[in-house]
Amino acid sequence: MALAEDKKNIINEIKSTSSIDDLEKIRLHYLGKKGLIPEALKGLGSLSIDEKKSKGQELNITKKLIEETVKEQKIIIENKEIENKLISETIDVTLPPNISQQGKIHPISQTIFSIIEIFGNLNYVVETGPDIETDFNNFTALNIPEHHPAREMQDTFYIDGEDNNVLRTHTSPVQVRTMLNKQPPIKIIVPGRTYRSDSDATHAPMFHQVEGLVVDENSTMVDLKSTLVTFLEEFFEVKNLQYRFRPSYFPFTEPSAEMDVAYTKVNNKIKIGEGDNWLEILGCGMVNPIVLENCNIDSKKYQGFAFGMGIERLSMLKYGISDLRSFFDPNYRWLEHYGFSILDSQTRSGL
Ligand code: DAH
Secondary structure (H helix, E strand, C coil): CCCCCCHHHHHHHHHCCCCHHHHHHHHHHHHCCCCHHHHHHHHHHHCCHHHHHHHHHHHHHHHHHHHHHHHHHHHHHHHHHHHHHHHHCCCCCCCCCCHHHCCCECHHHHHHHHHHHHHHHCCCEECCCCCEECHHHHCHHHCCCCCCHHHCCCCCCECCCCCCCEECCCCCHHHHHHHHHCCCCEEEEEEEEEECCCCECCECCEEEEEEEEEEECCCCHHHHHHHHHHHHHHHCCCCCCCEEEEEEEECCEEEEEEEEEEEEEECCEEEECCCCEEEEEEEEEEECHHHHHHCCCCCCCCEEEEEEEEHHHHHHHHHCCCCHHHHHCCCHHHHHHHCECCCCHHHHCCC
């Protein structure tokens, strides 16, 4: 039986295999139930005790060697396969782009760019804040009391842990952050993501708002009104916008109001500007002195106004998008239709 003496050839045979299938075939050939090694071990029965011992030992050494070499070879083959895969899947990033598949600016981004551009012309600066907020910034400092429905579990995503953090439910906490860090005059807008535990055709658990805040010594409700009218006329590209302010309630403003704009339906499409129907578009008011004091600003010396609006709503109305959920579907054809070219002038406003 040449098996034991033939170790070198067997090892070479194993080491020259380049596929897992071939390796398995070789392994079965030697070590399988009916393989050469088990058969040879069976054949030892007819030998003398001494021969049995020495041949048996030899065969077991060969068996071990085959097992180990197969194991090693398996790793070598697998590594080689990974290497080949990496080589064959290399992407040449220096190739020119496929123009027919060029990306588009999402309507939400486009809307944010327009808002920044319009308020930028009115001397507002952009402020941002984190998506994860403290309970203090999101609620307490804004005069939202402990029992307020906005704090309920069904509305707010609370973050596990001892810090009492939340996913911000509105962009208003950036008012607090700014007032705590800067002295008036303050004139900011805050576009950003916001979160509420809500989901249907008009609500998404993640959505966008833009917040505005002005704090100085003499801004009034009249300034608030003219600012918002100027913004909406520019944004919807209408002259003499028809609007109305309704008294409302927000804990962080006093007095508070909601603003409606008039619209008509033309061929089932909403046209903002005039008409017999009213659409609620934003919330606003004079900053509550309690909020100023919570942010270490002297409410006897300073006053101001604030406003907040939903970006999806503005975007849907401006671009005729009917289902809020479509904003967040990864649907390239939708984006191809509603998206904006990278070369659009408005998109290059600096963000
Ligand atoms: N934070 C309010 C909301 O999420 C919106 C809002 C209303 C913001 C009035 C304001 C404001 O700054 O003055 O519903």
